[in-house]
Amino acid sequence: MRSHPPVFNPLSDDALNKTGARRTETVLTMEDLAKMAGVSKITVSRALRDSPLVTVETREKIRQLAEEQGYRLNVSARNLRMRRSYSVAVVVEMTPVKGRPMSDPYPLELLGGITQELTTAGYSVVLTSKQLMDTAPVQGADGMILLGQGSHGEAVRTLQKTGLPLVVWGAPEPGSDIIVVGSDNRKGGVSAAQRFIEQGRSKLVFLGDVDHAEVQERCAGFIDAMNGHGTVHIMRPKAFTFEAGFDCISSLLKKKGSAFDGVFAASDLLAMGAIRALAEKNMRVPENVSVIGYDDTPGAASFVPPLTSVHQYLRDGGVLLARKMLDLMNGNPVASEMLPTTLMVRQT
Amino acid sequence: MRSHPPVFNPLSDDALNKTGARRTETVLTMEDLAKMAGVSKITVSRALRDSPLVTVETREKIRQLAEEQGYRLNVSARNLRMRRSYSVAVVVEMTPVKGRPMSDPYPLELLGGITQELTTAGYSVVLTSKQLMDTAPVQGADGMILLGQGSHGEAVRTLQKTGLPLVVWGAPEPGSDIIVVGSDNRKGGVSAAQRFIEQGRSKLVFLGDVDHAEVQERCAGFIDAMNGHGTVHIMRPKAFTFEAGFDCISSLLKKKGSAFDGVFAASDLLAMGAIRALAEKNMRVPENVSVIGYDDTPGAASFVPPLTSVHQYLRDGGVLLARKMLDLMNGNPVASEMLPTTLMVRQT
DNA sequence: AATCAAAATGTTATCGATATCATTTCGCGT
DNA sequence: ACGCGAAATGATATCGATAACATTTTGATT
Numbered sequence: 199m200r201s202h203p204p205v206f207n208p209l210s211d212d213a214l215n216k217t218g219a220r221r222t223e224t225v226l227t228m229e230d231l232a233k234m235a236g237v238s239k240i241t242v243s244r245a246l247r248d249s250p251l252v253t254v255e256t257r258e259k260i261r262q263l264a265e266e267q268g269y270r271l272n273v274s275a276r277n278l279r280m281r282r283s284y285s286v287a288v289v290v291e292m293t294p295v296k297g298r299p300m301s302d303p304y305p306l307e308l309l310g311g312i313t314q315e316l317t318t319a320g321y322s323v324v325l326t327s328k329q330l331m332d333t334a335p336v337q338g339a340d341g342m343i344l345l346g347q348g349s350h351g352e353a354v355r356t357l358q359k360t361g362l363p364l365v366v367w368g369a370p371e372p373g374s375d376i377i378v379v380g381s382d383n384r385k386g387g388v389s390a391a392q393r394f395i396e397q398g399r400s401k402l403v404f405l406g407d408v409d410h411a412e413v414q415e416r417c418a419g420f421i422d423a424m425n426g427h428g429t430v431h432i433m434r435p436k437a438f439t440f441e442a443g444f445d446c447i448s449s450l451l452k453k454k455g456s457a458f459d460g461v462f463a464a465s466d467l468l469a470m471g472a473i474r475a476l477a478e479k480n481m482r483v484p485e486n487v488s489v490i491g492y493d494d495t496p497g498a499a500s501f502v503p504p505l506t507s508v509h510q511y512l513r514d515g516g517v518l519l520a521r522k523m524l525d526l527m528n529g530n531p532v533a534s535e536m537l538p539t540t541l542m543v544r545q546t
Numbered sequence: 547m548r549s550h551p552p553v554f555n556p557l558s559d560d561a562l563n564k565t566g567a568r569r570t571e572t573v574l575t576m577e578d579l580a581k582m583a584g585v586s587k588i589t590v591s592r593a594l595r596d597s598p599l600v601t602v603e604t605r606e607k608i609r610q611l612a613e614e615q616g617y618r619l620n621v622s623a624r625n626l627r628m629r630r631s632y633s634v635a636v637v638v639e640m641t642p643v644k645g646r647p648m649s650d651p652y653p654l655e656l657l658g659g660i661t662q663e664l665t666t667a668g669y670s671v672v673l674t675s676k677q678l679m680d681t682a683p684v685q686g687a688d689g690m691i692l693l694g695q696g697s698h699g700e701a702v703r704t705l706q707k708t709g710l711p712l713v714v715w716g717a718p719e720p721g722s723d724i725i726v727v728g729s730d731n732r733k734g735g736v737s738a739a740q741r742f743i744e745q746g747r748s749k750l751v752f753l754g755d756v757d758h759a760e761v762q763e764r765c766a767g768f769i770d771a772m773n774g775h776g777t778v779h780i781m782r783p784k785a786f787t788f789e790a791g792f793d794c795i796s797s798l799l800k801k802k803g804s805a806f807d808g809v810f811a812a813s814d815l816l817a818m819g820a821i822r823a824l825a826e827k828n829m830r831v832p833e834n835v836s837v838i839g840y841d842d843t844p845g846a847a848s849f850v851p852p853l854t855s856v857h858q859y860l861r862d863g864g865v866l867l868a869r870k871m872l873d874l875m876n877g878n879p880v881a882s883e884m885l886p887t888t889l890m891v892r893q894t
Numbered sequence: 895a896a897t898c899a900a901a902a903t904g905t906t907a908t909c910g911a912t913a914t915c916a917t918t919t920c921g922c923g924t
Numbered sequence: 925a926c927g928c929g930a931a932a933t934g935a936t937a938t939c940g941a942t943a944a945c946a947t948t949t950t951g952a953t954t
Contacts, residue, residue: 227940238904243942253902273686274625275940278909283622285683288673292658293861306654310640313673322683323673325636325661335633335670338621441848467845474850497815497845500789502822513641575910586934591912601932623910626939 226269234267235260246271285322286523287339288312289353291346292327304493304512305345308367311516312343319524328353341365341523363526365519369411370534377526379519381510382536383412387419389541390462390490390508391427399460399488400428405446405472406464406492407434413464416492420462431458435468443471451479459487466491466498466507473505473546489546504544511537574617582615583608594619633670634871635687636660637701639694640675652841652860653693656715659864660691667872676701689713689871711874713867717759718882725874727867730884731760734856735767737889738810738838739775741854747808747836748776753794753820754812754840755782761812764840768810779806783816791819799827807835814839814846814855821853821894837894852892859885 228246232239237256244252245260252260263269277283290305313323326336336342341363344354354376357364370378394402404420406413421430433450435442443463450456463469469491473483481487483503491498494509515537525532576594580587585604592600593608600608611617625631638653661671674684684690689711692702702724705712718726742750752768754761769778781798783790791811798804811817817839821831829835831851839846842857863885873880 225940229940239940240905240942241903244903247942251902256902270685271682272626272940273682274622274631275909276942277622278620278626278911279940279942281909285670285672290654290657292654292661306638306640309638309673310675313640313675313678317674317678317681317683320682322633322681324633325657325671325673326665327658327661330661330665333665333670334619334621334668335665337618439848440845440850444848444850467848471848471850497788500787500792500815500819502788502792502819577910587910588912588935589933592933595912599932604932620910623939624912626941627910627912629939 225272226267227272228269231260231264231267231269235263283338283340284320285324285335285339286312286316286341286343286520287324287326287331287336288343289326289328289331289345304510307512308345308516308519311513311518312520313516315517315520316523319520321524331357341527343367343519343523363523365522365526367515367519369415370536371411376534377522377532378534379515379522380412380536381515381539383415383539384419385536386492386508386510386539386541387416387421387462388423389539390416391420391423393490393506393541393543394424394460394462394488395427397460397484397488401458402428402430402460402462403447403450403458404430404432404462404464405435405443405468407436407438408432409434410464416462416464431456438465438467440467440471440474443468444475445471447472447475448478451475451481461487461489463489463491466493466495466501466505469505469507469546470497470501473501473503483546490541491546494542498542499544503546506544506546507542509540509542511539573620574615575620576617579608579612579615579617583611631686631688632668633672633683633687634660634664634689634691634868635672635674635679635684636691637674637676637679637693652858655860656693656864656867659861659866660868661864663865663868664871667868669872679705689875691715691867691871711871713870713874715863715867717763718884719759724882725870725880726882727863727870728760728884729858729863729887731763731887732767733884734840734858734887734889735764735769735810736771737887738764738856739768739771741838741889741891742772742808742810742836743775745808745832745836749806750776750778750808750810751795751798751806752778752780752810752812753783753791753816755784755786756780757782758812764810764812779804786813786816788815788819788822791816792823793819795820795823796826799823799829809835809837811837811839814841814843814849814853817853817855817894818845818849821849821851831894838889839894842890846890847892851894854892854894855890857888857890859887 228239228242232242235242241252241256242260245257246264248257288309290309316323321340324335324339330336339362342357344357344364344366346367354366358376365377365379368378368380369383370380402424404417406417408414408417417432424430433446435446447461461469461472463472469489473489476483476487483489489506491505491507494507498505498507518535518537522532576587576590580590583590585608589600589604590608593605594612596605621632636657638657664671669688672683672687678684687710690705692705692712692714694715702714706724713725713727716726716728717731718728750772752765754765756762756765765780772778781794783794795809809817809820811820817837821837824831824835831837837854839853839855842855846853846855866883866885870880
């Protein structure tokens with residue numbers, strides 16, 4: 199796909215002005231406030247920015263005036279002067295994708311953390327998708343955050359070339375210099391293994407598509423930690439759904455000689471499907487088989503029986519992504535970072 | 547909570563300039579392109595906007611030049627001149643809320659539709675939450691879209707006072723002049739009733755918190771359509787979870803003389819919980835009791851058994867929200883609109 | 895009271911685009 | 925070739941804020 203030449207939407211035209219929505223109410227400017235307060239506009243500017251160059255009294259007076267008058271900063275003017283957009287573009291996949299690697303609400307929680315942190319720091323969060331990245335507002339951003347694309351692949355490569363500060367959510371890639379924030383999937387796998395070891399389980403099944411970097415990590419941590427304590431049989435459903443988990447465990451139960459006493463699934467839905475399959479064969483959870491899920495989605499705790507699952511702190515992840523971005527934009531040194539996970543022990 | 551006076555983050559200060567991230571590469575302006583092309587900058591401006599005031603050849607020449615040079619429009623400058631921000635703020639609740647009225651992925655799908663439509667129209671989508679609404683970038687938006695707050699309540703009232711174009715996702719309120727886009731919950735209820743009538747079911751249970759306007763509509767449509775064909779017993783769980791559905795139906799089954807042959811739940815999770823409760827009492831679904839859910843969440847189709855559910859076209863809803871917003875901003879007449887729903891008949 | 899540095903405030907230029915109005919170029923008929 | 929209206933292009937002002945530099949005010953010290 200060749201990149202197309204820049205053509206802007208005909209947002210306006212000096213020949214025939216057809217915009218019907220020009221706001222008629224007079225909008226206050228700093229100039230106006232300045233006249234009212236009997237000072238110059240630069241003093242107003244400084245006062246509203248809480249600059250020490252202005253007396254405390256003057257500052258307070260102008261702040262009050264601004265509030266009374268309902269003054270609102272013209273962000274475009276400031277950004278133009280400051281030569282920055284004070285915005286960060288966040289690339290999210292917002293189309294429902296079958297077999298999405300993580301449970302559905304996860305991007306929203308990340309977004310919540312990102313938005314809170316960036317907005318508080320004076321930046322605006324511009325939402326976009328992979329398909330819309332080459333539009334003007336996105337290209338004008340001061341930085342970019344990628345969610346759900348993985349830390350490699352073309353999307354990242356393309357963006358890296360722009361030279362914009364870039365932070366990615368996902369699993370870190372060994373030789374790469376891209377800043378990545380993610381859950382520590384390896385430790386998540388280890389924590390599941392430890393739980394099984396404590397319970398004396400020794401014939402385990404790992405359920406998940408190890409083609410995904412994050413799942414790969416979970417599996418690796420799990421196997422390493424189980425080493426010497428038991429065997430791990432890997433099953434690779436293509437999707438992350440209830441159905442896939444159900445099918446995998448059902449077929450496994452049909453084969454004779456394939457006894458197991460524990461299942462570690464790469465998503466809660468897989469785990470739920472597995473439990474359902476076990477129930478149909480009259481296997482008891484956790485008496486006969488113990489099951490651990492991943493993500494600790496809202497449904498996990500209220501599942502029957504309540505599902506033991508590896509919890510990720512996604513909102514914190516969002517906050518961390520935002521902090522890294524702020525550091526990058528301020529020229530501070532930044533390194534990739536993985537967040538801890540917690541095994542939420544419930545009844546399975 | 548009193549509204550606080552406007553104080554802007556100390557983004558800069560003319561006394562001590564501590565920003566470390568000023569981009570050093572020279573950024574091309576229209577002026578630069580103009581010099582290269584041997585024309586004036588206004589011609590460049592017109593050419594890039596595809597104005598008929600410029601010869602087709604000149605337009606093409608400048609477009610190519612701009613592409614070669616990697617020129618990028620300075621959005622702040624344009625917005626300042628045009629006296630508009632060309633951005634729309636979208637208010638979303640991004641914190642996990644127990645008992646959220648709709649299933650989790652729904653805001654993301656809506657966001658996808660909104661983003662696609664607005665970005666294509668040259669607007670940027672600024673993400674925000676209720677708590678962050680009074681920040682500069684949000685207040686500078688040309689319009690606001692509210693998701694998940696309902697069409698009444700203080701949030702809407704506050705926003706309406708600002709005079710900004712406002713569009714809300716939810717259920718319409720009779721006397722209100724707010725533009726609302728939503729699913730036609732009433733018809734969703736009707737479609738569930740029709741299904742039960744076809745199947746000859748006559749003793750129904752409605753499961754859902756009718757305090758929510760949207761659920762109220764579903765229930766009303768359901769009851770009206772059932773009128774003369776059977777009875778409806780309303781149960782009001784406080785949450786929309788699996789657990790709540792499980793508990794409601796369990797307790798109902800314990801009472802004697804409370805036979806029923808159909809359940810219409812206000813969410814898929816409630817429906818799944820209901821099915822689970824029925825299974826525990828050895829009631830067969832759908833032979834003894836037929837169950838219909840709402841939302842048709844990704845998990846519904848892969849549930850065991852596959853869940854019959856009322857599907858909402860959320861992405862389309864997002865697109866529609868965006869279109870209404872564009873119309874409002876262009877001064878075109880706009881009316882509220884409800885989207886159709888479809889009953890996805892599966893095995894329950 | 896005079897002096898002078900520090901504090902407070904003001905003046906002017908600037909960011910990069912577009913609207914308005916002015917000017918030049920083009921095409922065509924006579 | 926000339927003239928004239930239409931088409932194409934250009935010069936200047938402007939949007940609302942902040943930086944850099946200039947000026948005035950303050951107050952402490954002699």
